[in-house]
Amino acid sequence: MSKLRVAVIGARGRMGAEAVKAVNAADDLELVAALGRDDKRETLTEAGAEVAVELTHPDASPANVAFCVRHGIHAVVGTTGWSEERLATLRGQLADAPGTGVLIAPNFGIGAVLTMRFAQQAARFFESVEIVELHHPGKADAPSGTAVRTAQLIGEARAAAGLPAQPDATSSALDGARGADVAGVPVHAVRLRGLVAHQEVLFGDEGETFTLRHDSMNRGSFMPGVLLGVRRIGGAPGLTLGLEHFMDLRGLDLDG
Numbered sequence: 001m002s003k004l005r006v007a008v009i010g011a012r013g014r015m016g017a018e019a020v021k022a023v024n025a026a027d028d029l030e031l032v033a034a035l036g037r038d039d040k041r042e043t044l045t046e047a048g049a050e051v052a053v054e055l056t057h058p059d060a061s062p063a064n065v066a067f068c069v070r071h072g073i074h075a076v077v078g079t080t081g082w083s084e085e086r087l088a089t090l091r092g093q094l095a096d097a098p099g100t101g102v103l104i105a106p107n108f109g110i111g112a113v114l115t116m117r118f119a120q121q122a123a124r125f126f127e128s129v130e131i132v133e134l135h136h137p138g139k140a141d142a143p144s145g146t147a148v149r150t151a152q153l154i155g156e157a158r159a160a161a162g163l164p165a166q167p168d169a170t171s172s173a174l175d176g177a178r179g180a181d182v183a184g185v186p187v188h189a190v191r192l193r194g195l196v197a198h199q200e201v202l203f204g205d206e207g208e209t210f211t212l213r214h215d216s217m218n219r220g221s222f223m224p225g226v227l228l229g230v231r232r233i234g235g236a237p238g239l240t241l242g243l244e245h246f247m248d249l250r251g252l253d254l255d256g
């Protein structure tokens with residue numbers, strides 16, 4: 001059986017280097033290109049890449065993905081910072097490229113995907129909820145893509161359950177002391193040497209708190225998710241947001 005031809009964009013970065021190793025170690029995949037910041041995107045087409053793993057920077061990712069879509073190369077995107085506006089532009093580009101698939105996953109960690117799902121399920125049971133994300137100090141964006149997505153999912157679940165905005169009597173605060181408001185959920189970003197990627201979702205109500213925590217101890221933790229995306233994206237034309245769509249989450253349904 002022929003191997004799937006895979007390229008990595010951002011191949012010399014922290015995540016990209018790990019993705020190169022993971023693709024090289026997979027029997028069913030062939031690494032055909034490894035692009036750094038100064039390499040031309042045409043390297044992808046010249047190498048005959050079928051799937052590109054995109055792990056760069058929020059400012060670079062949309063143009064890289066647009067190139068892939070234009071050339072019928074499926075993309076598995078881990079780069080965070082995709083705004084609604086950028087997603088809308090990408091949806092337009094995909095409309096002109098039937099058959100091409102793009103997965104944008106804010107987090108490839110299986111435990112992180114489960115944390116998001118569990119947070120969504122718990123959201124309607126608690127009056128208060130806050131998110132603390134903790135990452136290495138080399139991270140470009142804050143809050144993390146995972147924290148933003150988690151907050152959006154919690155906000156949607158609270159709205160669907162008819163919950164009001166959470167009470168907060170703060171009437172005086174230093175800028176940033178209450179975090180960023182994402183979909184009504186305060187999100188706090190910690191940057192600390194020694195960390196990789198971590199998140200806590202804290203719920204509270206009368207006399208009790210409930211905490212979900214996920215820790216990625218190293219970047220190898222993201223690779224099973226990256227490879228799952230690489231193997232599945234060719235069968236999923238259009239835009240897929242979140243690795244959960246490629247995972248079997250039976251039994252973790254939201255309304256069953």
Ligand SMILES: NC(=O)c1ccc[n+]([C@@H]2O[C@H](COP(=O)([O-])OP(=O)(O)OC[C@H]3O[C@@H](n4cnc5c(N)ncnc54)[C@H](O)[C@@H]3O)[C@@H](O)[C@H]2O)c1
Nearest residue numbers: 010012013014015036037055056060078079080106107108
């Ligand atoms: N989805 C996930 O599970 C996950 C996990 C970790 C990191 N990330 C995200 O992945 C991205 C990369 O993270 P990182 O820690 O590897 O960053 P990094 O800074 O270590 O690596 C990024 C690399 O991309 C290169 N680059 C920048 N612009 C480029 C371009 N136009 N073409 C090719 N290469 C380019 C840089 O030179 C660098 O080598 C970030 O957005 C981060 O938030 C996602």
Ligand SMILES: O=C(O)C1=N[C@H](C(=O)O)CCC1
Nearest residue numbers: 080106107139144145146197
């Ligand atoms: O190290 C990073 O940068 C990470 N970025 C993603 C995010 O912003 O959620 C996933 C975790 C690691």
